[in-house]
Amino acid sequence: MVRPPLDAVMMFKILVLQALYGLSDEQAEYQVRDRLPFMRFLGLGLSDRVPDRTTVWLFREALVTAGAMEGLFARFDTALKERGDLTLPPVPPDPTLYRHRRGTTARSCRVCSTPTPSTAGC
Secondary structure (H helix, E strand, C coil): CCCCCCCHHHHHHHHHHHHHHCCCHHHHHHHHHHCHHHHHHHCCCCCCCCCCHHHHHHHHHHHHHHCCHHHHHHHHHHHHHHHCCCCCCCCCCCHHHEECCCCCCHHHCEECCCCCCCCCCC
16 A cells, blocks of 8 residues: 655655754654644644655655755745745755764764765764
8 A cells, every 4th residue: 555645845844844953854753753833833633644754855855856945945935034034044954964873962963974864874
């Protein structure tokens, strides 16, 4: 049985959360499961499926490959400015470059040489 695809708007909202909070894909998955405000922002209920880190990574890669990542963030930032809300950093960070080992602090985080979900040792 094939799962239905996840909503593209919800997936983009996860990228927004990552940009705002500096979250890696793994951290984003955990925080969405853990924080009710994040779930509400994404339109998820307690029993809804939360995208895993690989799904987030694949979505980001699809946007980058299509050349749509910066354009989407620019349009989102423009919409925020027009409403008078906070704005995002000028370039969306790539949280896949930073992987944290469990039980470590951000200071001991290292940059992975290959930003993939299967990067060993990160």
